[in-house]
Amino acid sequence: PRRPVGSRAALSAVRGDADVRATLKSADAALRGLFAAYAKASPTRGVKILSFEDVLALCGDFDIAPSLVDADAILSLYRVVEKQKKARGLAYAQFLDLLALVARAALLDELATDAACVNALLYRWGLADPVRLEGLRR
Numbered sequence: 001p002r003r004p005v006g007s008r009a010a011l012s013a014v015r016g017d018a019d020v021r022a023t024l025k026s027a028d029a030a031l032r033g034l035f036a037a038y039a040k041a042s043p044t045r046g047v048k049i050l051s052f053e054d055v056l057a058l059c060g061d062f063d064i065a066p067s068l069v070d071a072d073a074i075l076s077l078y079r080v081v082e083k084q085k086k087a088r089g090l091a092y093a094q095f096l097d098l099l100a101l102v103a104r105a106a107l108l109d110e111l112a113t114d115a116a117c118v119n120a121l122l123y124r125w126g127l128a129d130p131v132r133l134e135g136l137r138r
Contacts, residue, residue, distance in 0.1 A: 006076045006105060011084065014100035019115030024096050027128035034058070034133055035095050042089055049089030052078050055098065061136050062125055068106035077101040099127070 014020050024031065038058045039048035050058075055078055059065035065074055081090060081098045090098060103117035111117050122128035 006073065006080055006101065008080060008084075010101060010104060011080055011097060014104060014114050014118075015097060017114050019113065020100050020118050023115050023118045023122065024100070027122050030128040030130050030133075031096065031099070031122075032092065033130055034127060035092050037133060037136075039092075039095075045087060045089070045091070047091050049091055050095055051089050055090070059102070062127055062132075064102065064106065064121070064125060068125070069102055073105055074102065077105060 035050070036048065038054045039050050040054065041047075042049040052075060056065065056071060056074060059069070059071075059074055065071055069077075077098060078090070081094045081101065082088070084097075085091070085094060099121065100114065100118050103121035104114050107117040107120050108114075111120060126132040
């Protein structure tokens with residue numbers, strides 16, 4: 001049976017997967033740079049956050065949307081993650097959750113594990129490539 005991709009169960013699965021966490025941790029510096037490039041200061045939370053529009057811009061810049069996942073699916077995944085904190089926008093930890101869910105939604109049919117999906121999103125699509133990010137900033 002196909003594993004759920006855009007549900008609280010899917011979010012719990014990727015959060016609880018040690019291999020997913022290790023994959024994200026291995027790219028932490030690059031992902032923090034990526035987050036900082038798209039996030040904006042929250043007027044209410046005192047931290048930088050990503051709005052849905054920021055996430056959509058990132059996904060468009062890295063050819064994730066619409067090539068891998070359409071905007072409606074990204075919005076659905078964004079809402080699943082955003083609801084967990086009951087606050088508008090995603091802080092860095094929630095951004096990582098969203099990346100894992102997007103990877104799962106986009107690549108689960110072709111790859112066997114959630115960690116393999118995350119790894120492909122980070123390296124095949126260049127999310128963890130600081131050179132690619134720098135090229136997009138120009």
